[in-house]
Amino acid sequence: MEEIGFIELLEKKFNMSFNNKEIIEVALTHSSYANGRKNIKFNERLEFLGDSVLQLCISEYLFLKYKSKPEGELTKKRSLIVCENSLYHVAKKWNLGKYIKMSKGEEITGGRERTSILADCVEAIIAAIYLNFGYEKTGKFIIENFEDIIENAIKNRIIMDYKTKLQETLQKDGDVSIEYNLVKYEGPPHRRKFYTEVCTEKNVLGSGVGYSKKESEQNAAQDALMKLNVKVSML
Amino acid sequence: MEEIGFIELLEKKFNMSFNNKEIIEVALTHSSYANGRKNIKFNERLEFLGDSVLQLCISEYLFLKYKSKPEGELTKKRSLIVCENSLYHVAKKWNLGKYIKMSKGEEITGGRERTSILADCVEAIIAAIYLNFGYEKTGKFIIENFEDIIENAIKNRIIMDYKTKLQETLQKDGDVSIEYNLVKYEGPPHRRKFYTEVCTEKNVLGSGVGYSKKESEQNAAQDALMKLNVKVSML
CATH class of the missing domain: 1.10.1520.10 (Ribonuclease III domain)
Structure with missing residues (x-):
């Protein structure tokens, strides 16, 4: 047992x-x-x-x-x-x-x-x-x-570069162009929220929100990786 | 005070x-x-x-x-x-x-x-x-x-028909065609998860996961409403 x-x-x-x-x-x-x-x-x-x-x-x-x-x-x-x-x-x-x-x-x-x-x-x-x-x-x-x-x-030791990981993942099967599109932003300048979608030519792969463009892109890439069932090891 | x-x-x-x-x-x-x-x-x-x-x-x-x-x-x-x-x-x-x-x-x-x-x-x-x-x-x-x-x-008294609400919202500004696309599904038949995206001709508005196609569509519509900042009253 x-x-x-x-x-x-x-x-x-x-x-x-x-x-x-x-x-x-x-x-x-x-x-x-x-x-x-x-x-x-x-x-x-x-x-x-x-x-x-x-x-x-x-x-x-x-x-x-x-x-x-x-x-x-x-x-x-x-x-x-x-x-x-x-x-x-x-x-x-x-x-x-x-x-x-x-x-x-x-x-x-x-x-x-x-x-x-x-x-x-x-x-x-x-x-x-x-x-x-x-x-x-x-x-x-x-x-x-x-x-x-x-x-x-x-201590920010968890490096979560989801964008790099997503690129590596998608380009395994040949060259793929990935775009990050800022869909909208809202809120006052000091607390502005950014909404980004990550797309290939054909599909929207994921979306993300963040307090900077960069953060929203990382979150969109993370969302895409999750939807693609890709595990990201962080430790 | x-x-x-x-x-x-x-x-x-x-x-x-x-x-x-x-x-x-x-x-x-x-x-x-x-x-x-x-x-x-x-x-x-x-x-x-x-x-x-x-x-x-x-x-x-x-x-x-x-x-x-x-x-x-x-x-x-x-x-x-x-x-x-x-x-x-x-x-x-x-x-x-x-x-x-x-x-x-x-x-x-x-x-x-x-x-x-x-x-x-x-x-x-x-x-x-x-x-x-x-x-x-x-x-x-x-x-x-x-x-x-x-x-x-x-008691299921909260009626949350997000799809209807989304349609009403989008069609305020004229006729818009809304599509629900099943992106993928996974898991064994008795616990299958469905992934749906709701799109207009131009944009993906939202995405949702559910244990039935219907549920995933409702969740995608809810996601879209949230992203569009539309309040849905439930009570």
Whole structure:
């Protein structure tokens, strides 16, 4: 029973004792495992809850620690911290892949390494901890486990050049011209928001908003990469 | 001092006593009020925090109350509850517009009735309550104040026909042809995700994801309305 191994690992490493171990087992169960099996709960509902717990915890941490940073900067930092890549990074630290229950089919096609499966599972585990111990203890757990990611986000060490990544991705299959079109902007000069679309000759690939043209372009490129299902490693 | 009036109103109506009244005053201060004035704190940072508090509270409520609903449905219900229109509805119930500190310019151009200003202020007030009383009490406050909205969302009484609204909006200025293009789909048949873009002849107006074509089209239309800054009243 590998998932027991993970529960023990969690309990030991983070000094906690679960009343409700079943929830952690559910958190470690991917939806594919429930296909064709009866009465199996899987982690999607927990992921829904865990995402919000993580979001509040990181928001509060940034809000309290960076009292002079404006909202726009806090939002930017948070989006670097609360994202699939960060969750994936945490999953890898925990060696989570080997503990997840999934279907044989999912496993054969690389499920144990799949970014989305690992990231979603981390969110589900956060929810399971939240339901066992409440917000305060879960907050400490999150900060402890995301410390390096938070640190890197704060110090701008996370290099997220999505435009370069998008260009590399598209040009794998030959020369493609990519254009960034400013669609509109709004707001007063000191808080102006820019809306950009990234396009090839034929298609709009993504759109992004930002407080500078550059930022809106990066966000459009990130959106395009997500829509193209390209994983961007950030750590 | 009208903002004192609002603090008293909150304290009386919801039986709470603020230790830190300054935070509520900040929550009631729009950024425009700080322009040209020194050392004025305004509510944008609180809004950043309050949004996450609200999101977790509603997620937890839906998660615990609807144990048999899948994640997709919870997410859908949540997006009906946690959105600008709901927040605006709450602000109107509180008669919040008259208590917000804003610049004369903002006021003259209808600031006290502006959806975004009112919605953001409700989020900031939620954050101020959270910082005073913590998560549990704030959760009760939120559920109490969003009860009718939650009820309507659950019972599908919130009619959100974004496609109709988008068509009406675009055709105000003459005949416009609107197309919904399925860009791609992914996932197994029982959990398939659809990606749709809504376009006019010239432009992509928005994009949306959903668990049915219809849902992805509604979401694309909603995205387009947001990008066009069109307010959709839902209550």
